[in-house]
Amino acid sequence: DADVTQTPRNRITKTGKRIMLECSQTKGHDRMYWYRQDPGLGLRLIYYSFDVKDINKGEISDGYSVSRQAQAKFSLSLESAIPNQTALYFCATSESGTGSRIYGYTFGSGTRLTVV
Amino acid sequence: TQLLEQSPQFLSIQEGENLTVYCNSSSVFSSLQWYRQEPGEGPVLLVTVVTGGEVKKLKRLTFQFGDARKDSSLHITAAQPGDTGLYLCAGNSGSARQLTFGSGTQLTVLP
Numbered sequence: 001d002a003d004v005t006q007t008p009r010n011r012i013t014k015t016g017k018r019i020m021l022e023c024s025q026t027k028g029h030d031r032m033y034w035y036r037q038d039p040g041l042g043l044r045l046i047y048y049s050f051d052v053k054d055i056n057k058g059e060i061s062d063g064y065s066v067s068r069q070a071q072a073k074f075s076l077s078l079e080s081a082i083p084n085q086t087a088l089y090f091c092a093t094s095e096s097g098t099g100s101r102i103y104g105y106t107f108g109s110g111t112r113l114t115v116v
Numbered sequence: 117t118q119l120l121e122q123s124p125q126f127l128s129i130q131e132g133e134n135l136t137v138y139c140n141s142s143s144v145f146s147s148l149q150w151y152r153q154e155p156g157e158g159p160v161l162l163v164t165v166v167t168g169g170e171v172k173k174l175k176r177l178t179f180q181f182g183d184a185r186k187d188s189s190l191h192i193t194a195a196q197p198g199d200t201g202l203y204l205c206a207g208n209s210g211s212a213r214q215l216t217f218g219s220g221t222q223l224t225v226l227p
Contacts, residue, residue, distance in 0.1 A: 004158075033214065040125070042204065042219035043159075050213070058214070090158050101166075102208045102215060104149055107158025 003027050006091050006108035013081050013115055021076045021111050023091030030096045032074040033105065034058075034066060037088040046089075049074055050096070081115040088112050119143070120205055120218035128224040132194055137221040139205035140187045148188045148207040149215065150179055159204055195225045 004025045013019050023032065030051050035043040035058075045058030047066040055068055063085060065077045078085055089112075092105040123138050139148070147166040151159035163172050165181035165188065172179045176199075178191040192199055202222050206215040 035217075040219060043206075043217040045214060045216075048214050092158070102147060102213070104161035104164055105151075105159075105206075105215065107160070109156070109158055 002109065003106050004091055004093055004108035006089075006111050008111060009109065010112045011114070013113070015082055015115055017081050019078045019081055019113070021078075021089055021091075021113070023074045023076070023108060025072050025091075025093045025106075027093050027106055028071075029093035029106070030071065031094045032068070033092045033094075034064075034074070034076045035090045035092065036060070036085075037090060037110075043090065046076065078113075078115075081113075083115045086113060086115050120207060120216055122203075122205060122218040122221050124221060125219070126222045126224075128226065129195055131196060131225055131227050134191070134193050135195055135223070136189055136191045137203055137223070138187065138189050139218055141207070141209075142186065143207075143209040144185050145207035145209045146185075148181055148185075148205060150188070150190055151204040151206065153202040153204060153220075154200075159202075192223075195223075197225045197227050199223060200225050 007022045033048045034046040049055045049068045052068050067075050088110050090110045091108045094105045095103040121140050149164045150162045153159040163179045168183045168185045170181045176193045180189050202220045204220045206217040
């Protein structure tokens with residue numbers, strides 16, 4: 001099994017629908033992240049969580065919400081999907097760092113979301 | 117806002133050639149990481165550099181962190197088709213507790 005599992009791998013949904021993307025990990029990492037990837041724009045941070053009770057907005061959180069159900073599970077919701085949320089979504093995990101140290105991320109294989 | 121600029125955006129070369137890709141910023145980074153991403157998959161960590169001037173080698177890949185910790189380069193010697201992919205740099209600066217990613221260099225190595 002993969003260290004970081006994302007479901008579904010692909011999803012087509014209609015404008016206005018609510019959709020949830022799920023992420024689970026077996027790394028035992030405290031930190032989890034949601035990014036979206038668009039061509040030419042790289043990876044942009046949506047939300048991140050450093051433990052179950054510590055959830056923070058990233059640079060593009062508008063239109064998204066998250067839930068950290070357990071250390072191993074971090075889900076991303078689009079309450080009312082719109083076409084410009086069509087993108088590749090990645091979940092990632094990392095060990096907790098000390099001071100300014102950030103450890104490498106382990107990414108899932110991504111969810112390709114299309115909003116029509 | 118931390119900004120990481122990668123160049124070139126696209127690079128297509130023949131097998132056996134050498135190449136260098138760059139990652140630049142106006143911010144000082146505490147650490148900088150390089151990832152490679154293949155189609156249909158998430159990025160995979162290649163290396164982390166933390167000290168200004170640091171050089172790390174991973175087989176045919178050589179990574180360098182600038183003396184001022186504002187830039188980094190990735191040099192590939194004798195590129196192979198298996199090196200094809202999107203190369204991303206990522207770093208954190210100041211009090212940031214998460215990584216900022218560059219937009220990547222799409223490398224294609226032709227056989």
